[in-house]
Amino acid sequence: MSTRASVRRHVIIERPAHEVWSVVGRPELLHLWFPGIDECTVDGDQRDITLATGVSMTERILTNDPVQRRFQYALSGPLFHEHLATIDVIELDTTSSLVVYATDAAPATMALVLAGGAGAALDELRRQFESSVGPAVDAVRSSPTRRSS
Amino acid sequence: MGRKVLFVTTDQQRYDSLGCNGGAIARTPVVDRLAAEGIRYQRAVPQSVVCMPSRSTMLTGQHPRTHGVWMNGVPLPVDAPSAAGVLQRAGYRTALVGKAHFEPYIDPFGRFTENTLARQGLTSATRPWHDGSTGPHRGFEHLELATHGATGQLHYARWLADTHPEAIAWYYATLDRDLEVNSEGGGDTGAPQVKDNPIPRDWYHTDWVADRTIAWLDALDEGDDWFCWMSFPDPHHPWDPPVEEMRRVDWRDVPLPAGYPEERERREAILDAKPRHWRQWYDGTLVSNFEAPLNWVPATLTADQVREVNARTAVECELIDEALGRVLAACAARGWADDVDVIFTTDHGELQGDFGLLFKGPYHVDGLMRLPLVWRPAPSAEVAPAVVSRPVGLVDLAPTWCRIAGLDPRPWMEGTALPVDDHDADSRHRGPVVTEWDSERFGVEVRLRTITRQDLVCTITEPGTVHDGTEGELYDLADDPLQRVNRFDDPSYRGIRDDLVTDLLDALGPSPRQRRPLQAPV
Numbered sequence A: 001m002s003t004r005a006s007v008r009r010h011v012i013i014e015r016p017a018h019e020v021w022s023v024v025g026r027p028e029l030l031h032l033w034f035p036g037i038d039e040c041t042v043d044g045d046q047r048d049i050t051l052a053t054g055v056s057m058t059e060r061i062l063t064n065d066p067v068q069r070r071f072q073y074a075l076s077g078p079l080f081h082e083h084l085a086t087i088d089v090i091e092l093d094t095t096s097s098l099v100v101y102a103t104d105a106a107p108a109t110m111a112l113v114l115a116g117g118a119g120a121a122l123d124e125l126r127r128q129f130e131s132s133v134g135p136a137v138d139a140v141r142s143s144p145t146r147r148s149s
Numbered sequence B: 001m002g003r004k005v006l007f008v009t010t011d012q013q014r015y016d017s018l019g020c021n022g023g024a025i026a027r028t029p030v031v032d033r034l035a036a037e038g039i040r041y042q043r044a045v046p047q048s049v050v051c052m053p054s055r056s057t058m059l060t061g062q063h064p065r066t067h068g069v070w071m072n073g074v075p076l077p078v079d080a081p082s083a084a085g086v087l088q089r090a091g092y093r094t095a096l097v098g099k100a101h102f103e104p105y106i107d108p109f110g111r112f113t114e115n116t117l118a119r120q121g122l123t124s125a126t127r128p129w130h131d132g133s134t135g136p137h138r139g140f141e142h143l144e145l146a147t148h149g150a151t152g153q154l155h156y157a158r159w160l161a162d163t164h165p166e167a168i169a170w171y172y173a174t175l176d177r178d179l180e181v182n183s184e185g186g187g188d189t190g191a192p193q194v195k196d197n198p199i200p201r202d203w204y205h206t207d208w209v210a211d212r213t214i215a216w217l218d219a220l221d222e223g224d225d226w227f228c229w230m231s232f233p234d235p236h237h238p239w240d241p242p243v244e245e246m247r248r249v250d251w252r253d254v255p256l257p258a259g260y261p262e263e264r265e266r267r268e269a270i271l272d273a274k275p276r277h278w279r280q281w282y283d284g285t286l287v288s289n290f291e292a293p294l295n296w297v298p299a300t301l302t303a304d305q306v307r308e309v310n311a312r313t314a315v316e317c318e319l320i321d322e323a324l325g326r327v328l329a330a331c332a333a334r335g336w337a338d339d340v341d342v343i344f345t346t347d348h349g350e351l352q353g354d355f356g357l358l359f360k361g362p363y364h365v366d367g368l369m370r371l372p373l374v375w376r377p378a379p380s381a382e383v384a385p386a387v388v389s390r391p392v393g394l395v396d397l398a399p400t401w402c403r404i405a406g407l408d409p410r411p412w413m414e415g416t417a418l419p420v421d422d423h424d425a426d427s428r429h430r431g432p433v434v435t436e437w438d439s440e441r442f443g444v445e446v447r448l449r450t451i452t453r454q455d456l457v458c459t460i461t462e463p464g465t466v467h468d469g470t471e472g473e474l475y476d477l478a479d480d481p482l483q484r485v486n487r488f489d490d491p492s493y494r495g496i497r498d499d500l501v502t503d504l505l506d507a508l509g510p511s512p513r514q515r516r517p518l519q520a521p522v
Helices: A017-024 A027-032 A108-131 A135-142 B029-037 B051-060 B083-089 B113-119 B155-163 B165-170 B205-218 B243-248 B264-272 B276-283 B303-333 B394-404 B422-427 B491-508
Strands: A005-013 A037-043 A046-051 A056-065 A070-076 A082-093 A096-106 B004-011 B039-045 B093-098 B126-128 B134-136 B142-145 B226-235 B340-346 B371-376 B386-388 B433-441 B444-453 B456-461 B472-476
Touching: A005 A108, A017 A082, A017 A096, A017 A108, A017 A135, A027 A037, A027 A046, A027 A135, A082 A108, A096 A108, A108 A135, B004 B051, B004 B303, B004 B394, B029 B303, B029 B340, B029 B371, B051 B083, B051 B394, B083 B093, B083 B134, B083 B226, B083 B394, B093 B205, B113 B142, B113 B155, B142 B155, B142 B205, B155 B165, B155 B205, B205 B226, B205 B303, B226 B303, B243 B303, B264 B276, B303 B340, B340 B394, B386 B422, B433 B491, B444 B491, B456 B491, B472 B491
Parallel strands: B004 B226, B004 B340, B039 B386, B093 B142, B093 B226
Antiparallel strands: A005 A096, A037 A046, A046 A056, A056 A070, A070 A082, A082 A096, B039 B371, B126 B134, B340 B371, B433 B444, B444 B456, B456 B472
């Protein structure tokens, strides 16, 4: 029986898409809005993350497209046969955006577990933007022009 | 000084596993004695037949559609109402020792308190409550947690890793390399989730739960009132009790359960009369949930495998009974014997060979739905022993704890305190008991709604990817206790069916507008 799965989470944020993308498009800020990721460093197309449980993982950044506002990365490691994560920031109108975080993975269980974390991350992203309070929005305020793509 | 509450749960235990309920394999003298001195319920029904929703119902006194935990893997919100919190605010000392499972186990991001506590070497945490205040996590000032086996981040796993690390691998690996429920067989018959575990009894999680409960009780002041939820992970699969204890029951001597049709043709004819998901799972063409091994086909289950699983389950039930006996003795040694209410139950049952099936799933029949429930009121309360035949639900536990403590049930509790006898049940005009199933697994969706009204159990299917909403089940337990004859489409039961469905829909009320997403498989 196949153990591959594709799981999607989404959130609507009452902020313009370009503002939301200003965080999502900066891979070095991930730990500031993804609960359970404590550290994050980026070197070229490689991102190393450390989870709250102490587990370290390496990701390869595949897409960071500020025009489509699409960010993709792939985790590698012994737990995964395959992995692809895709974050799309879609403009709904001038004041709101739809953020979709898709996780494709084998084994299937990992897709569900990672999607659970992604859903919590989207909730935190919305909270920070809609309250204007939080480390990720603070980071882009303090260095608004920095781009990683 | 008021009455104290020892709330004892097991995990996945059948009604007929206790001697007081007619069980003849396991010896359960401790619970049998509590039943003889107290109140034994003959039809206690869970509001969900899987762990997280059912346990959330116990704690909140709410149905799954209210507390929102519609399946394993959906965490109970941290600020959900908690009956333990009500007692704690009223001055009770509170603890949960053993299996909590209000939050998912598979938690690589460390997002859930239950997992985080042991990792940080803690037994308490302060968290927000539903009323805007803060207090101990879910109302428990002391949490020492365990689950099946010794992997994961909980206190028992940490204790075993620190004290007897060699024993970790002796347990059955509940998940396989793909993190799916493991289908690997073992023992003498190759039954799934069976392993000979060389662990000594006093390192096993059943005795650990009792030991830690006694340690917490011993630390209390004599005059304290307390509520202790002692939660054994067994007899849930995997079936890997200490091998030295397997001498108690030789599986070759275990009779096949009445619910196991030995002839394959007969078995399949019974399944074919039920909604399609029964036969599809049996044949291995449908896996709708994470509660059984993905790669195991029930049609391959042999009679000997049923015997071996049931023997191991009986051994686990005996160990629990003896562990409970030790805790009761510790209470007596503290001078509390007359003031402790003991409530013994479980979160859901186990098919354990019924219809040729094992484990659990969307199958609302007695194997999963008829639970052991015994309430031995504190002797000082002078409640007469009784047997209650009227249906009750686990949703009734939270208001019962309030009643014991002399508190009014809270408005958010949806059940009513357990009746002390049938007359009490009838005089309070208790409503029907409902049970729900909702599962989503990578494009497969199954939804069941069930009403239990005395001797009648009726299940409707909601439209999903498997059902079109027209199939259902109706069993008349008075003349079909094994639920082999599905009368849902029997014209002579049409009026009864329509009446039950009307009652069911009235009891359920509106469906939730939105379900919270799954966070993990379990």
